[in-house]
Amino acid sequence: MIDPKAAPDTEYARYLSPVDRPCLVTGGADGIGAAVVEALARQGANVAFLDLQTDKAAEVATRCVDADTAHAPIYRIVDLRNIDAMQAAVAEMAAEIGNFAVLVNNAASDDRHTWQEMTPDYWDDRLNTNLLHQFFTIQAVAPAMISAERGSIINIGSSSYMMQEDFFPGYAIAKSGIEGITQTMARTFGPHGIRVNTVLPGWVATERQLDKWWSPEGEAGTLAEQAIKRRIYAKEFAQMVLFLAADDGAACTAQQFLVDGGRR
Numbered sequence: 001m002i003d004p005k006a007a008p009d010t011e012y013a014r015y016l017s018p019v020d021r022p023c024l025v026t027g028g029a030d031g032i033g034a035a036v037v038e039a040l041a042r043q044g045a046n047v048a049f050l051d052l053q054t055d056k057a058a059e060v061a062t063r064c065v066d067a068d069t070a071h072a073p074i075y076r077i078v079d080l081r082n083i084d085a086m087q088a089a090v091a092e093m094a095a096e097i098g099n100f101a102v103l104v105n106n107a108a109s110d111d112r113h114t115w116q117e118m119t120p121d122y123w124d125d126r127l128n129t130n131l132l133h134q135f136f137t138i139q140a141v142a143p144a145m146i147s148a149e150r151g152s153i154i155n156i157g158s159s160s161y162m163m164q165e166d167f168f169p170g171y172a173i174a175k176s177g178i179e180g181i182t183q184t185m186a187r188t189f190g191p192h193g194i195r196v197n198t199v200l201p202g203w204v205a206t207e208r209q210l211d212k213w214w215s216p217e218g219e220a221g222t223l224a225e226q227a228i229k230r231r232i233y234a235k236e237f238a239q240m241v242l243f244l245a246a247d248d249g250a251a252c253t254a255q256q257f258l259v260d261g262g263r264r
């Protein structure tokens, strides 16, 4: 079994613009979000994140401190489905480290379910978990970005709805809505120097994916669909997020960037 946290042994680019930049990441305690928090912190950014998982959040912060990052990430344990609590936590963290110039809307849950099992309550829960907070985190950080006339909002989507994956309709349908947020808000915020993009994983070999959903047949099927015949790692996904968080991505907005090994 390949270590899910490993990635090709590559010396990644260093960007100058994120140094000291306040960045907010949702779902930063695990998987792709944790890789994004660590990648930003290693670039010298001042990172804050939100998550439900207390122990894993502490582990991410400790890994950054152990790596001697310029700023130790701060975090709050918040359920993002509670919009008032989330917005209060964002305001508190901005008061602590500065107004956010980067938002990475990452948290989600890809729990399996069928269309027959769906109820109105579960529909609401899937949309609240996978879509609603992405809009309201934007609402929380945008006023300061507008005042500063700069900002980068990176919404993490999923190629699942494009691939017509039918084993989690509430998740895939919510993820398709993220594209609507990106297109709409890119137009709204463009005149204020704020970029809004979606970055979409195909299959990224995170701990949760390997623990909960992995099977030899499933992985063989994914690799058959990918042009690149190996696992894609969270650390590699984070590199696209970094490019968009940095000023190097300043001309990119209203785009979808797939980091999926060329999956069709």
Ligand SMILES: NC(=O)c1ccc[n+]([C@@H]2O[C@H](COP(=O)([O-])OP(=O)(O)OC[C@H]3O[C@@H](n4cnc5c(N)ncnc54)[C@H](O)[C@@H]3O)[C@@H](O)[C@H]2O)c1
Residues within 6 Å of the ligand: 026, 027, 028, 029, 030, 031, 032, 033, 050, 051, 052, 053, 078, 079, 080, 081, 105, 106, 107, 108, 109, 110, 129, 156, 157, 158, 159, 160, 200, 201, 202, 203, 204, 205, 206, 207, 208, 209
């Ligand atoms: N890993 C993949 O193969 C894959 C594929 C397609 C899309 N994605 C997307 O990438 C992003 C990250 O996925 P991942 O695989 O790293 O997932 P993950 O489950 O490993 O991490 C998600 C994090 O979000 C947190 N979270 C979930 N619901 C929350 C809530 N209500 N409040 C606060 N925190 C919450 C979790 O605690 C967890 O730390 C998600 O948007 C996901 O939809 C991942």
